[in-house]
Amino acid sequence: MSRTDQAIDPAEAGCQLLLIGPPSYDPARLAEQLAAALVVGGIAGFVLPVDLAAQEQRSFIAQLAPVRALCAERGIAFLVRDHVGLALEIGADGVHLGDAAEVQASRAALGSERILGVSCGRSRDAAMVAGEAGADYVGFGDLGRRPGRDLYDLLEWWSELFVLPCLAEAATTVEDCAALARAGADFVAAGESVWTDPA
DSSP: OBSSTTBOOHHHHOSEEEEEOOSSOOTTTHHHHHHHHGGGOOEEEEEEOOOHHHHTSTTHHHHTHHHHHHHHHHTOEEEEESOHHHHHHHTOSEEEESOGGGHHHHHHHHOSSSEEEEEOTTOHHHHHHHHHHTOSEEEEEETTSOOOHHHHHHHHHHHHHOOSOEEEEEOOOHHHHHHHHHHTOSEEEEOHHHHHSOO
């Protein structure tokens, strides 16, 4: 999931997981947790949610170095959620935005080498505008909801008309993941269920 010479090629890669980090975490232990989660394989990228209170601690950025190193070692894109400045400061591979309106400004700040993804909910217009503004992939759905017919229809529509990769964002089971891939998702978001699994 790299923007440069290892560009996203859904035809070759098939559908992969985009791992969404836990909403709350100890930065000092995050690399250890991530290493355990990565054993499942098929993960294209890791999105780091940013706890603003933790970010204000002087040790926060230093504590993320092992996470960045682990992602690089495993060939996994390391993305920061919403914070372009932090992504640049820690040398992340890019940013995943929750607001499609921020794509143009974020692309300008990130430059052309870093990855920029964006959640577009269920809006076809937002996804098309985001693609035109420089997003590398667009996300459809809602991580808090199971996938419904509307999400499958969106994925089918997008994959038939556009080359830009799409991400399915939904509360999913293994069966859902397979169905979302068949509908055209290039990536499926995986989050809470991964971090709460005892293994």
